Amino acid sequence: MSLPPVPPTRIDFTPEDADWIAEKIKEVLGTGRLTLGGYGEELEKQFAALHGAKHAVAVNSGTASLEIMLRIADVAGKDVLIPANTFFATASAVIAAGGNPILMDTDPTTLSTTAAEVERRLTPKTVGIMIVHIAGFITHEMPAIVDLAKRKGLWLMEDAAHAHLATLDGKHAGTFGWAGSFSFYPTKVMTSAEGGIIITDDEKMATEARIYRDQGKASFFQNSHIRMGYNWRLSEPHAIIGLRHLQSLPQMIANRRRIAAKYDAALSSANGVRPMLPPKGCAANYYKYVVMLPDGVDRVTLKTWLKDEHGVQCSGEVYEFPLHKHPVLTQLDPGNLTGAEIACGRQMCLPIFASMTDAEADRVIAALDAAKRQGLV
Numbered sequence: 086m087s088l089p090p091v092p093p094t095r096i097d098f099t100p101e102d103a104d105w106i107a108e109k110i111k112e113v114l115g116t117g118r119l120t121l122g123g124y125g126e127e128l129e130k131q132f133a134a135l136h137g138a139k140h141a142v143a144v145n146s147g148t149a150s151l152e153i154m155l156r157i158a159d160v161a162g163k164d165v166l167i168p169a170n171t172f173f174a175t176a177s178a179v180i181a182a183g184g185n186p187i188l189m190d191t192d193p194t195t196l197s198t199t200a201a202e203v204e205r206r207l208t209p210k211t212v213g214i215m216i217v218h219i220a221g222f223i224t225h226e227m228p229a230i231v232d233l234a235k236r237k238g239l240w241l242m243e244d245a246a247h248a249h250l251a252t253l254d255g256k257h258a259g260t261f262g263w264a265g266s267f268s269f270y271p272t273k274v275m276t277s278a279e280g281g282i283i284i285t286d287d288e289k290m291a292t293e294a295r296i297y298r299d300q301g302k303a304s305f306f307q308n309s310h311i312r313m314g315y316n317w318r319l320s321e322p323h324a325i326i327g328l329r330h331l332q333s334l335p336q337m338i339a340n341r342r343r344i345a346a347k348y349d350a351a352l353s354s355a356n357g358v359r360p361m362l363p364p365k366g367c368a369a370n371y372y373k374y375v376v377m378l379p380d381g382v383d384r385v386t387l388k389t390w391l392k393d394e395h396g397v398q399c400s401g402e403v404y405e406f407p408l409h410k411h412p413v414l415t416q417l418d419p420g421n422l423t424g425a426e427i428a429c430g431r432q433m434c435l436p437i438f439a440s441m442t443d444a445e446a447d448r449v450i451a452a453l454d455a456a457k458r459q460g461l462v
């Protein structure tokens with residue numbers, strides 16, 4: 086009898102989680118308080134506390150949280166540095182807020198950027214820097230980037246869509262600069278189905294974010310619009326789902342770390358792949374487990390073989406190609422982003438999720454060994 090496939094990821098809600106969520110949703114259906122209510126507030130309180138931040142503002146996506154932060158930073162007509170190796174929304178949020186994204190290259194050993202690269206890409210119109218913690222890794226260069234931003238009088242913000250509870254020297258993702266943005270999209274390390282959240286220590290940023298997320302209204306009960314906001318509200322059913330996952334988050338990440346440690350111990354260039362190890366001082370959350378393939382390996386052939394012969398389904402890459410390779414963003418290409426092209430071109434993500442078993446991880450390792458024997462890596 087053949088074994089069931091090992092999926093690239095699994096979105097885990099236990100039957101107890103489902104019961105709890107159903108009960109709370111029934112309760113809010115009864116009260117009619119379906120948006121911007123007590124569960125959203127509780128999600129904010131607990132998320133901020135867990136990440137060591139003073140304030141959190143929940144919204145309806147990670148894209149919304151980015152755009153709100155950028156609107157508050159007033160980027161219209163100005164340049165914002167963002168990595169080339171990131172998701173479309175990091176760039177589209179800058180553009181939607183009226184700003185001009187300037188792409189920075191990638192250090193393939195961290196999947197992030199460096200302080201030297203930030204400095205190289207500065208323009209006279211640069212007002213801020215958006216760092217993205219790809220795969221839940223925080224680069225060891227963060228303190229140098231924080232210093233550089235201070236020296237140059239620029240703000241620093243983080244797109245921490247991947248990085249819930251990841252730390253560098255004990256400091257949480259999202260707390261290095263002015264504000265941090267997280268996504269609760271279903272495949273992230275925790276989900277509210279759809280949703281996002283901003284964390285900040287700046288009370289003014291938090292107050293403004295609450296105004297922006299609710300159509301720029303002066304307050305919930307006032308119909309006077311004082312900012313160019315939008316409907317970025319998180320509904321109570323979404324907040325309830327997110328709150329339940331948040332309560333399991335430390336355990337879910339501990340499980341991801343256990344699987345990652347198993348992969349780290351078993352995989353090396355002897356298997357034809359190089360595991361991406363977290364930068365020094367970083368406790369990654371392993372949103373993704375990334376390995377680098379040697380130059381010349383045909384990633385598509387390898388992944389198809391792992392799936393067809395061993396039932397091991399490697400997900401899409403974190404990013405298969407950098408931002409400037411997307412047809413709608415080619416105008417952002419400054420022409421010299423080879424680090425990002427290498428990082429995207431050679432990576433492969435192995436299955437990892439909170440409920441993954443040791444036996445499933447062993448199957449992935451055995452399948453990679455077999456691919457090596459087969460000459461595919």
Ligand SMILES: Cc1ncc(COP(=O)(O)O)c(C=O)c1O
Nearest residue numbers: 146147148172174246268269270
């Ligand atoms: C790096 C990054 N930024 C922003 C986002 C946008 O988050 P959302 O899908 O919740 O809008 C994502 C989500 O996929 C992401 O990976």
